[in-house]
Amino acid sequence: MLATLFVVSFTMTAFAADPLPSWNAGTTKQSIEQFVAKATRQASPDFVPVAERIAVFDNDGTLWAEQPIYFQFLFALDRIKALAPQHPEWKDNEPFASLLKGDVKGALAGGERSMLEIVMATHAGMTAEEFEQIVKDWVATAKHPVTRRPYTEMVYQPMLELLVYLRANGFKTYIVSGGGIEFMRPWTEKVYGIPPEQVIGSSIRTKFELREGKPAIVRLPEIDFINDKAGKPSGIYKFIGRRPIAAFGNSDGDLQMLQWTTAGDGLRFGLIVHHTDAKREWAYDRKSAIGKLDKALDVAKKHDWTVVDMKKDWRVVYPFEKE
Amino acid sequence: MLATLFVVSFTMTAFAADPLPSWNAGTTKQSIEQFVAKATRQASPDFVPVAERIAVFDNDGTLWAEQPIYFQFLFALDRIKALAPQHPEWKDNEPFASLLKGDVKGALAGGERSMLEIVMATHAGMTAEEFEQIVKDWVATAKHPVTRRPYTEMVYQPMLELLVYLRANGFKTYIVSGGGIEFMRPWTEKVYGIPPEQVIGSSIRTKFELREGKPAIVRLPEIDFINDKAGKPSGIYKFIGRRPIAAFGNSDGDLQMLQWTTAGDGLRFGLIVHHTDAKREWAYDRKSAIGKLDKALDVAKKHDWTVVDMKKDWRVVYPFEKE
Numbered sequence: 044m045l046a047t048l049f050v051v052s053f054t055m056t057a058f059a060a061d062p063l064p065s066w067n068a069g070t071t072k073q074s075i076e077q078f079v080a081k082a083t084r085q086a087s088p089d090f091v092p093v094a095e096r097i098a099v100f101d102n103d104g105t106l107w108a109e110q111p112i113y114f115q116f117l118f119a120l121d122r123i124k125a126l127a128p129q130h131p132e133w134k135d136n137e138p139f140a141s142l143l144k145g146d147v148k149g150a151l152a153g154g155e156r157s158m159l160e161i162v163m164a165t166h167a168g169m170t171a172e173e174f175e176q177i178v179k180d181w182v183a184t185a186k187h188p189v190t191r192r193p194y195t196e197m198v199y200q201p202m203l204e205l206l207v208y209l210r211a212n213g214f215k216t217y218i219v220s221g222g223g224i225e226f227m228r229p230w231t232e233k234v235y236g237i238p239p240e241q242v243i244g245s246s247i248r249t250k251f252e253l254r255e256g257k258p259a260i261v262r263l264p265e266i267d268f269i270n271d272k273a274g275k276p277s278g279i280y281k282f283i284g285r286r287p288i289a290a291f292g293n294s295d296g297d298l299q300m301l302q303w304t305t306a307g308d309g310l311r312f313g314l315i316v317h318h319t320d321a322k323r324e325w326a327y328d329r330k331s332a333i334g335k336l337d338k339a340l341d342v343a344k345k346h347d348w349t350v351v352d353m354k355k356d357w358r359v360v361y362p363f364e365k366e
Numbered sequence: 367m368l369a370t371l372f373v374v375s376f377t378m379t380a381f382a383a384d385p386l387p388s389w390n391a392g393t394t395k396q397s398i399e400q401f402v403a404k405a406t407r408q409a410s411p412d413f414v415p416v417a418e419r420i421a422v423f424d425n426d427g428t429l430w431a432e433q434p435i436y437f438q439f440l441f442a443l444d445r446i447k448a449l450a451p452q453h454p455e456w457k458d459n460e461p462f463a464s465l466l467k468g469d470v471k472g473a474l475a476g477g478e479r480s481m482l483e484i485v486m487a488t489h490a491g492m493t494a495e496e497f498e499q500i501v502k503d504w505v506a507t508a509k510h511p512v513t514r515r516p517y518t519e520m521v522y523q524p525m526l527e528l529l530v531y532l533r534a535n536g537f538k539t540y541i542v543s544g545g546g547i548e549f550m551r552p553w554t555e556k557v558y559g560i561p562p563e564q565v566i567g568s569s570i571r572t573k574f575e576l577r578e579g580k581p582a583i584v585r586l587p588e589i590d591f592i593n594d595k596a597g598k599p600s601g602i603y604k605f606i607g608r609r610p611i612a613a614f615g616n617s618d619g620d621l622q623m624l625q626w627t628t629a630g631d632g633l634r635f636g637l638i639v640h641h642t643d644a645k646r647e648w649a650y651d652r653k654s655a656i657g658k659l660d661k662a663l664d665v666a667k668k669h670d671w672t673v674v675d676m677k678k679d680w681r682v683v684y685p686f687e688k689e
Binding site for chain 1: 548
């Protein structure tokens with residue numbers, strides 16, 4: 044609560060002077076400011092009407108951290124532990140048996156199928172409202188294994204400023220993540236100022252039913268849509284129905300979203316966050332299992348997308364660094 | 367002199383103060399006004415914060431007409447005729463052969479499968495941008511078989527006023543239709559003031575690909591989601607991520623949306639448009655093949671939803687009546 048207040052008041056105070064105080068001066072910061080100036084100046088040949096100022100942001104590794112593994116996976120592990128007493132059969136069945144022994148690598152030996160079983164066991168079978176409460180409780184109590192901070196404090200201060208800056212300039216900001224849509228919605232409004240209806244993500248199927256005469260949405264153990272890689276442009280088209288003019292990502296999972304966004308007519312902006320700061324955050328790219336950034340880094344140069352060098356361009360990484 | 371001034375200014379004030387001039391005075395109009403007053407008065411025990419003022423509207427039969435058959439079906443028929451020269455094989459294959467002979471009933475003898483074939487032949491195979499243009503061209507030129515008016519003029523004036531009234535009171539208005547999402551988006555902003563990202567509907571799958579190096583979204587001949595009946599609450603949950611506080615529909619296809627919306631905690635509002643005016647529009651309900659209103663009419667009484675008697679409650683039906 045105090046942390047949230049701090050972030051909000053910090054951003055507001057800073058706004059009066061420099062809307063992006065956590066960005067060091069340089070070409071990266073300039074490219075952002077120039078894009079916004081062109082989009083918003085009535086006299087600009089690149090002027091974009093407010094209704095078309097749509098900006099899409101990846102979440103994992105772009106708005107919050109994603110190491111040592113996607114936070115949603117850590118949520119699923121915590122849920123497996125919490126649910127284990129109700130599932131004595133898990134002791135003898137993979138991937139659960141390995142997980143409960145703390146052997147994540149062994150659990151994931153089954154590949155995609157293991158991952159799917161973990162997701163379904165932890166994300167399905169309850170009502171929409173019940174799942175929302177489970178996520179809220181976890182976000183309020185769980186701590187990151189390295190920093191021991193709540194996960195929602197491991198967001199990037201420069202990106203928070205960027206979100207506020209874009210919205211102050213008439214942009215509508217969306218999350219477009221490979222992560223679960225309902226895993227993000229319970230906290231994105233408070234943390235990023237992005238309401239649930241502006242969150243796009245992977246989803247499972249749901250079913251409407253009357254439970255003892257009471258209408259309920261029940262979450263089913265079936266994948267509905269994977270909003271990653273080539274799925275991102277499709278997800279954006281489905282949810283928003285128009286092409287964004289700016290896209291922000293950090294990995295090859297964002298490549299197609301950036302390609303589609305920046306290939307449209309008129310003013311366009313693409314940005315990739317490159318994780319280069321092993322000291323304040325993590326340094327990883329072409330060979331990382333999490334947030335692999337390889338092809339998109341090559342394409343970025345070709346298309347003149349802005350590449351953020353986290354170490355050089357960000358004066359602050361996390362909001363709590365200023366405490 | 368003073369008296370005259372008083373009378374004049376009184377009438378003018380009274381006129382300016384009525385945001386719903388096409389609604390006749392009575393309990394229906396009152397129920398709408400009372401709901402909005404309760405939701406927006408800070409002192410009201412039923413006060414609803416702006417972020418939660420979500421109102422969802424069915425489209426066919428609720429915002430625009432749907433007789434003698436859903437307008438999107440007439441669009442599909444026009445497309446079949448336009449595409450026939452490129453498909454000589456249609457002459458010998460159902461449902462196309464019957465359609466091209468003008469025998470709609472024969473074409474639909476194959477039931478759901480025939481309908482699906484018609485939809486896929488006319489709604490898939492092109493890029494997102496190409497389909498948008500096709501819809502725009504059709505909307506700009508096609509005429510309704512009975513009124514000879516453009517379809518987008520066959521919208522309900524009282525509902526247009528209701529949309530504006532709700533938005534002026536901080537509501538976010540959404541369309542939640544069984545119709546195709548991309549069939550509506552190209553014109554809903556202009557006609558209803560509802561932007562593409564606030565349109566929810568049935569969809570087909572899409573695929574991102576590079577066409578000669580250019581990123582494109584291609585529409586595939588596969589159903590993605592049917593946003594009707596029990597699908598409507600699931601569609602709302604997927605797109606908006608929260609339960610609306612007001613829902614407006616006209617048929618059994620809207621029943622579950624109204625049930626789910628009005629079963630939430632706090633202030634809720636459900637409304638059903640009952641087509642009772644055979645002279646100005648159409649009169650139909652329990653036995654109609656299009657827009658069947660049967661079970662929802664019974665449930666409406668039980669749940670105290672507002673039922674609009676079109677003949678009695680609407681002073682004007684279509685905007686062009688005032689010409």
